[in-house]
Amino acid sequence: MGTPRLAVWKFSSCDGCQLTLLDCEDELLALAGKIEIGYFLEASSRQLPPPYDLSLVEGSIATTADLERIRRIREQSRYLVTIGACATAGGVQALRNLASLPEYQAVVYARPEYIDSLDRSTPISAHVPVDLELRGCPIDKRQLLEVITAYLADRKPDIPAHSVCFECKLRGTTCVTVAHGTPCLGPVTQAGCGAICPAYGRGCYGCFGPMGGFNGEGGPNTRALLPLLRRDGVAEADAARLYRTFNAEAPAFAEAARQATEDDG
Amino acid sequence: MTHRTGRLLTVGALARVEGEGALHVSVRGDRVEAVRLEIYEPPRYFEALLRGRTYAEPPDLTSRICGICPVAYQMSACRAIEDACGIVVDGQLAQLRRLLYCGEWIESHTLHVYLLHAPDFLHLPDALALARTDAALLQRGLRLKKAGNEIVEVLGGRAIHPVNVRLGGFHRLPTRAELDHLATVLRQARTDAEDTLGWVAGFEFPPLTVQHELLALTEPDGYAIDSGTPTGALAGPFPLRDFEHRVREHQVPHSTALHATLDGQAHLTGPLARWNLGSERLPAEIRALAAQAGLGPRCVNPFRSIVVRAAEVLWAVTEAQRIIEQYEPPPAPAVPVPPHAGTGYGATEAPRGLLYHRYDLDEAGFVRRAVIVPPTAQNQTAIEADLLAFVEPRLHLDDAELTRQCERVIRNYDPCISCAAHFLTLTVDRS
Numbered sequence: 006m007g008t009p010r011l012a013v014w015k016f017s018s019c020d021g022c023q024l025t026l027l028d029c030e031d032e033l034l035a036l037a038g039k040i041e042i043g044y045f046l047e048a049s050s051r052q053l054p055p056p057y058d059l060s061l062v063e064g065s066i067a068t069t070a071d072l073e074r075i076r077r078i079r080e081q082s083r084y085l086v087t088i089g090a091c092a093t094a095g096g097v098q099a100l101r102n103l104a105s106l107p108e109y110q111a112v113v114y115a116r117p118e119y120i121d122s123l124d125r126s127t128p129i130s131a132h133v134p135v136d137l138e139l140r141g142c143p144i145d146k147r148q149l150l151e152v153i154t155a156y157l158a159d160r161k162p163d164i165p166a167h168s169v170c171f172e173c174k175l176r177g178t179t180c181v182t183v184a185h186g187t188p189c190l191g192p193v194t195q196a197g198c199g200a201i202c203p204a205y206g207r208g209c210y211g212c213f214g215p216m217g218g219f220n221g222e223g224g225p226n227t228r229a230l231l232p233l234l235r236r237d238g239v240a241e242a243d244a245a246r247l248y249r250t251f252n253a254e255a256p257a258f259a260e261a262a263r264q265a266t267e268d269d270g
Numbered sequence: 271m272t273h274r275t276g277r278l279l280t281v282g283a284l285a286r287v288e289g290e291g292a293l294h295v296s297v298r299g300d301r302v303e304a305v306r307l308e309i310y311e312p313p314r315y316f317e318a319l320l321r322g323r324t325y326a327e328p329p330d331l332t333s334r335i336c337g338i339c340p341v342a343y344q345m346s347a348c349r350a351i352e353d354a355c356g357i358v359v360d361g362q363l364a365q366l367r368r369l370l371y372c373g374e375w376i377e378s379h380t381l382h383v384y385l386l387h388a389p390d391f392l393h394l395p396d397a398l399a400l401a402r403t404d405a406a407l408l409q410r411g412l413r414l415k416k417a418g419n420e421i422v423e424v425l426g427g428r429a430i431h432p433v434n435v436r437l438g439g440f441h442r443l444p445t446r447a448e449l450d451h452l453a454t455v456l457r458q459a460r461t462d463a464e465d466t467l468g469w470v471a472g473f474e475f476p477p478l479t480v481q482h483e484l485l486a487l488t489e490p491d492g493y494a495i496d497s498g499t500p501t502g503a504l505a506g507p508f509p510l511r512d513f514e515h516r517v518r519e520h521q522v523p524h525s526t527a528l529h530a531t532l533d534g535q536a537h538l539t540g541p542l543a544r545w546n547l548g549s550e551r552l553p554a555e556i557r558a559l560a561a562q563a564g565l566g567p568r569c570v571n572p573f574r575s576i577v578v579r580a581a582e583v584l585w586a587v588t589e590a591q592r593i594i595e596q597y598e599p600p601p602a603p604a605v606p607v608p609p610h611a612g613t614g615y616g617a618t619e620a621p622r623g624l625l626y627h628r629y630d631l632d633e634a635g636f637v638r639r640a641v642i643v644p645p646t647a648q649n650q651t652a653i654e655a656d657l658l659a660f661v662e663p664r665l666h667l668d669d670a671e672l673t674r675q676c677e678r679v680i681r682n683y684d685p686c687i688s689c690a691a692h693f694l695t696l697t698v699d700r701s
Contacts, residue, residue, distance in 0.1 A: 017312040019688050020288050021337020021430040027385060028429055030416040034405065037398045048385060049396035050285040050677075067312040097334045098314040109318040122313055143337060143430040201427040205434045206442040206603075210330065212431070246323065251334065 009157065010043035012057035014078055016064030016071055017098055017126060021143040022089035023047055023063045029146055036150075039157055055081035059156050062135075065091040065098060065126040072132065079133035086152055087129045090142035094214050094255040097142070099126040102254055128254070137162065140195050142212040142251040148197050165196050166223055168216040169209050172200035181208055188237040190247060193225035193261070210250060215257035227261035241265045279661075279673045284680060286386040286396070288338045289687025293676060295657065300665055305657040307650055307680065311687050317640045325351050325609055325635035326437055332627070332642065333431045336689045338381070341374035341422060342620030343627075344435045345496055350627040351437055354614025355635075357607045362600040363439040364496075366425060369593045370432070371496045371618070373421025375586040376459065377429065378621040379579045380418060382684045383470065384411030387576050390678045391473040407469070410462050414583070417459035421590060424448045439604030449594050456591050463584040464559065470580045471563035475573040478660055478679070482652045483535040484543035485517070487619050493552050493585060494544070496618050501547055505533050510615045513626050517643060529651050530643065536651040539623030540683065541578040545569050556585045572656055572682040579621075579684075609635025620645055622686050646690035649683055656682075 013023050027048060029036065043053040060082035066075060079085060087093050095102065101109050106124040129135055139148055148164060155162035165171070169191035173180060181187040181203045189208030191200065195216040202209045217224040227248075234244050244265035248258040277297040284291045292308040316335055320328055328347040333340035345367060352359060359367070385397045388411075394400055401408045419429040424444055426432020434441050483505065487498030500516075501507045508516055517537075519530045531537060546568050549557065560581040569578055611633040617626045623645030630639040660679050664672055 015290060017314060019334050019337040019340075021334075021340070024337045024381075024430060027381065028415075028419060030412040030419070033412060034398075034401055034408070037401065042396070042398065046283055046285050046290075047288065048286065049398070050389070051395035051399075067314075070310075071312070096314075097316075097319065097331065098312075100319040101315050104318070109315045110313075112315070112318040112321070121310075126314075142334065143428075198428070202433050202441075205427045207433065207436075210433075243324075246327075250327075250331070 008039070008041045009058040010053060010056070011040045012044035012060045012078075012082065013047070014044070014060060014062045015046070016062070016075070016092065016129075017067035018064030018089065018091045018096065020047060020063070022092075022141075023061070025088075025144050025146050025149055026061075029150060032150060036153065040153070056083060057081055058083050059153070060085045062087050062092050062129050063089055065095045065128060066132055067098060067123055067126045068121045069123060070121060071123075075129060075132050084136050084156060085133070086137045086139060087135050088139045088149065089144050090140065090212065090214060090251045091126075092129045093138040093140055094252040095126040095128050097251050097253075099254040100249060101126060103249070126254075137164075139164070140197055140213040145197050145199065166217055167196050168192055168225065169194045169196050169198070169200050169203075169213070172196045172198070173203050176200050176204060178203045181206065182233065182237065186237045188234050188239045188247070190230075193227050193230055193257070211248065211258065212251045214252035214255040217257065224257045227257060228264055231265060277669065279669055279676065281673055281677055284677060286389065286681060287685050287687060288336070289685070289690070291685065291687045293657075293680065295661055295676060297661070297665060300662070302658050302661050305654045305661070307653050307657070309650075309687055309690055311690070317642060320637050320640040323637050325355070325629070325631050325637060328627075328629065328637065328640065329435050329437070330431075330433075335642070335644070336686055337430050338378055338686060339374060339620045339622065339625075339689070340431045341371055341426065341435075342618055342625050344432065345371055345618045346616045346625045346627040347629075348435065348437055349497070349616030349618065350614045350629050351616070351631070352607055352614065353616055354612045354629055354631045355607050355610040357438065357605065359439055359605060362598060363605065365593050365597065366440065366444070368496050369590055370422060370425040370435070372586040372590040372593070373418045373425065375418070375495065375621055376583055376590070377415050377418025377422065379583045379586075380411060380415040380466070382621070383466065383576055383579050383583070384408065384415065386684065387681055388470070390681060391470075391576070410465060414459055414462040414466060417455045417462070417587070420455050421452055424452055436604055437607040439600075439602075441603060443599055443603045449597060453591065453594050456587055456594070459587045460584075460591065463580070463587045467559060467563045467577070467580040467584055470576050473576065475571055476675070478572055478656065479570050480538060480542065480572055480652070480656065482655065483532050483537040484546055485532050485537045485539045485624055485648070486543040486547045487617060487624060488548050489551070491551065493548050494619055498617075498619070500617060500624065502532055502537065503543075503547060504535070510617055510626075513615065513617065513643070514628070514641065517626070517648065519643065519647070530648040531651060536655055537648060538652040539645045539648050541575045541582060542569055542572065543623065544582070544619060545578045552585055553588070556581065556588065559584065572679065575682050575684075609633065620686075622646060622684050622689075623649065644686065644689035646683070646685045646687060649685065650690065653680060653683055653685070
């Protein structure tokens with residue numbers, strides 16, 4: 006087998022997740038020796054023909070042109086990994102799924118007819134089979150390196166499906182909810198960031214989306230968290246908004262936001 | 271090749287820029303008929319989705335407009351919302367914000383200099399190709415970039431979409447040990463930044479002179495980064511609340527980003543604008559090193575923007591060192607910012623140029639309306655004008671070479687195309 010060929014693709018996104026690869030300052034050169042960059046527009050003008058062994062896909066599907074492009078990328082890729090909240094859950098731009106597109110367009114564009122935009126922002130898995138989803142807004146550098154090195158070693162990547170609470174315990178961070186009554190989505194949010202927010206004295210805002218395995222097993226008990234959020238001063242509408250940020254369309258968070266508004270009514 | 275009457279140069283997808291864009295240049299005989307920088311980055315409707323969120327949320331939400339300059343979004347959003355609430359964050363908290371912003375300048379500019387832009391001057395497809403000829407050189411760039419990222423990580427929690435920024439300041443203050451670590455990192459960064467400036471100064475710069483109006487924030491006694499007065503080279507200084515009257519936007523059919531002008535003129539924001547309007551207020555030591563690198567008080571060749579970026583990295587490193595040396599912990603990580611009905615304005619200097627935010631808040635602090643004008647959208651008209659001026663004297667080049675050189679002109683701007691696709695129009699050009 007020759008050097009594996011890597012491709013990095015962008016859909017609707019901020020570029021932050023693919024930038025994470027370039028932020029691997031200490032590992033980048035070693036990595037470049039083990040993997041050939043076949044397509045990575047942000048980093049290189051050189052493009053090698055398909056097929057690609059490992060495709061990293063950033064961003065959500067948001068235009069009609071995207072629909073065709075993601076199918077082609079799937080055909081050209083042996084192993085396809087989505088990176089980040091946009092690619093795995095539609096991203097912050099999926100907030101438009103809860104609203105009316107013409108109304109949104111009228112706010113931003115005087116001439117919406119020039120704009121190619123689907124009325125929903127959807128994850129990659131809604132359109133093509135995906136081999137692995139890496140969570141986060143943005144993804145975590147260590148998890149990205151784990152995925153790539155696991156691919157190179159032909160083993161399963163070690164990506165935990167437990168909640169942020171585990172990472173707080175590992176890090177030795179005092180629980181911000183227990184100690185300070187700070188509202189925190191940590192108990193229902195997928196680990197992976199290293200529990201940064203509680204370490205900085207704020208509650209987790211759920212940017213890694215709902216905890217649970219790749220296939221949705223072991224999902225969070227968001228209903229159990231609701232009374233705790235309420236105790237800490239989060240009104241129902243605020244709880245719904247908490248869930249409706251970067252992973253609003255992840256099913257468990259969409260359902261949690263609905264629960265919060267339902268209890269409100 | 272030149273005997274043909276019509277030529278169409280097309281770059282379907284621009285490489286080594288942030289976001290997605292394409293370029294079309296149509297030529298008839300020895301005249302360039304049209305230049306179009308086409309931004310097909312899908313719109314993400316930020317100004318729409320911000321409505322109805324509470325006033326504490328835009329710093330986190332708008333950082334997601336751009337993974338390369340999230341701090342710029344957080345800082346402009348904080349300033350605008352604090353302005354609406356009648357709060358000014360000053361003293362050591364303001365210094366810490368400036369330190370965070372210096373970190374973003376260092377990492378974002380260094381990313382552009384080494385990984386996106388330098389390969390053009392070295393005739394390489396990417397920086398990894400540079401590693402094969404001079405690994406130590408690329409390692410120097412990565413080390414300098416990492417120094418910037420470490421500042422953002424310490425102050426912000428993580429390098430991309432920092433979590434520690436809030437209205438009024440921060441969630442948690444850095445510890446002395448963390449700042450001491452940064453001081454150590456910055457000593458090496460200082461050497462790396464000086465070497466970088468010397469390195470890029472030796473590149474060969476194709477001749478090109480910009481004629482655009484310039485727009486940057488200026489401050490009376492320093493180089494503007496996190497605050498200042500919008501100032502045009504011709505337009506002069508004007509109050510930030512007049513920004514939307516002076517900088518007018520209009521939509522064009524070929525782009526999801528809007529085009530903007532300052533007082534009706536194509537204008538340029540970013541390193542060249544900052545340099546021409548503010549370099550005299552840099553410390554003498556930085557000006558002297560810049561002069562050794564061939565940078566006088568004025569720089570009007572967009573290809574030299576890489577030298578300005580390197581000089582700005584050097585300044586940001588020394589500014590970060592100064593802030594850390596003079597730091598004394600403030601009494602609290604943040605000052606309270608109670609909600610207040612009203613309109614607030616905020617502008618800061620993103621690495622790519624002036625980034626403007628406006629928010630209208632109701633009495634409970636909910637966002638009724640948001641306006642965001644990012645630098646690349648403002649620069650679009652200028653980029654197209656540069657391409658026009660650049661291409662005509664070079665029509666003798668074959669299509670592949672001319673296309674390659676046009677891409678270089680665009681990369682001079684370090685365009686942040688994801689940012690450019692999210693801003694609001696208030697006026698419609700129906701002409």
